[in-house]
Amino acid sequence: MDRSRTRSARLLLPLTSAVCAAALLGGCSGSSQSGSSQPAAHQAAAPAKADADDLQQDYQKVIKDVLPSVVQIDAADSLGSGVVYDDRGHIVTNAHVVGKEKTFRVTSPTGEEAHAAKLVFSYPEQDLAVIKLTKVPDGLKAAKFADSAKVEVGQLVLAMGSPLGLSSSVTQGIVSATGRTVSEGRTGGGTGATIGGMVQTSAAINPGNSGGALVNLDSQVIGIPTLAAADPELGGSAVPGIGFAIPASMVKTIADQIVKDGKVTDSGRAALDITGRTVVGDDLRPAGVAVVDTKSGGAADEAGIEPGDILVGVGDADVPTTTALAEALAAQKPGDKVKVTYSRDDTEHTTEVTLGER
Template identity: 65%
Template structure:
């Protein structure tokens, strides 16, 4: 199912203690016989250290108490993942690769002893998101609060909540280590190319998919979806590099599914072709061959035909189907761009107005 996701709560307290030691060392190193005011400063620093650690721990405990009841465990027929309560009507948002082709599920909330039943509302594999709905809404079901993706900053402390390896209601901690990542899912996901992902150092383990990446204000800023794979470890998850779908995209897609029963505006750019990667005489990827062109689509209107080999879209070189998908993921429907391609050995270019996936 997953490519990798979260487990176990954090130890920034030790980091705070290290900072504290540095402060104390600096204060103590001024002189062997400090003046009275120096003693007071050192005492104040010593008092501030455990207070800072306790404040951070209190923040963690407050956020966990507030958000964890909104994170559920989802059991499909053969797979297990996590989900986040979207509203008080029993809608739960999760990853499309968690639900796969299943239609019914068993859901365990943080406050329920017995699993609840739920059914699929709609799955949107192109963005690896899906919404399921509880058949019976239990009393006290609490919806999560989703944050503003534009306010997510590198260095923010975050907590990842979910059911890694089947261990329900687990929490790990880390930071936002990057934003705006574009990643293609392989080996167990939907195969989608996802743009503007939040990168985090919080551990993401199998079972965390569809859970919550939460800031210290108690807001869900992303849905943990996959971990980076390290080819040097045989494709195993790379420690400390996980990715989450940003809250803005989650709200956009889940909101449409709840209201319309499907996605009516994906916001994802499309060229209107099916394609495959081609290689050169050294067997290196050399472009994307157009296999078919959708009638009336963007590529057709730009004059592209089956057999053309796309080598550049806008400013981005195109060598594989994945690179084409990643470039399109960063663009918007309606955007005008230049496509460069080869036809019968001749270099050509055309202006294309991107459509919607």
């Protein structure tokens, strides 16, 4: 199930403004400055229709190119989507789609007989997993993955997958933002992962879309749809038009290691090398992360941070909770040097930490 514990704003769009704007652009004056006997709206109609036809053809081409590479994955307790990663039968999906299962049934968009697949490796920390078909069918088509650095806000995108079990479904939208850090809940099958660099999209992402493909108009996968934002004020209901996808470059980094080594050998995720828990202040509000233990020779240990210290800041970010700490670290890379602020014996200290890897 696609659920996010991030807070989301509720926006009310003034539809009347859009109608008025359309009327103004259509030429409400009733007269033409061009000297033509036809109204301006008529002159613009043919080019506008041509543009719409071109866009429609672009959509149809992308769907024809990519949809054969997007499959439905049936596990014992979940239903999700996956993307064919190579012609050897590897399929990349979300870790929360596979859950604790080891075997799966995979169905292609053509509706042909389901194929058996086995888990290669699941990496909940990044909510990614790779499964492999036990027998590679003829004509298996691997998807092409984009360079995440080239993804820009405003790009048109299509989301492909099996929302609510409706296989081969396609929705459209734009890239709304890049570089989002999102924390996933543990309820409803979530892994609790905190993931940085996420692509935000307005394309609809519903339960079952997880593990599918977010695709640009060059028929390249720019991300793996993973989360739909939820509004706690509405009982955790999904917020339309706010979804998140793991960027393609991160997908490739993790999937390449799993395919090659059967596990993740280089996560690219920064760590302080501590065990911590959230503590509250006198006002009963979260006040920091208490260091329960440090890894000998790890990042925090080398910087002089000790068990009993309370972390309150990493870089420019406050860290009142373990989730906030995970989000602050998600924006960093192993080997980065960051300022860490902590409290010891009611005295605040600051030290520079060279981040490790987890």
